[in-house]
Amino acid sequence: MRDNSQSNGITRNVIAVLMCAALYFSVLFSAFFIVNEYHHDCVGEECPICQCIAECEAFVNQISSGLIIVFIALLTLAIAADSYRMFVSLFSANTLVTQKVRLNN
Ligand SMILES: [Zn+2]
Numbered sequence: 764m765r766d767n768s769q770s771n772g773i774t775r776n777v778i779a780v781l782m783c784a785a786l787y788f789s790v791l792f793s794a795f796f797i798v799n800e801y802h803h804d805c806v807g808e809e810c811p812i813c814q815c816i817a818e819c820e821a822f823v824n825q826i827s828s829g830l831i832i833v834f835i836a837l838l839t840l841a842i843a844a845d846s847y848r849m850f851v852s853l854f855s856a857n858t859l860v861t862q863k864v865r866l867n868n
Pocket of ligand 1 (some may be wrong): 803804805806807810811812813814
């Protein structure tokens, strides 16, 4: 029998995967729409296709700038974790006990 917190974690993971998939397909279909309708027969101002292309471009630009921020944050976190690991390994005592060497005597 599963714990309630474990069930909530699985539900959160499923929701996160579905949100990522929805975001991915939204960006993908927006890009396809922009590429497909780029050379449409424009009726001039108030063209609904041009308005939709502008909305798709704004959406893709907004998402891509957000992804860059997330990428930079993850990169900074990885560098900080690696620096901490190096700092700890440099200044930790390197003794036989810490290396778990068995002393038989
Ligand atoms: Zn147009």
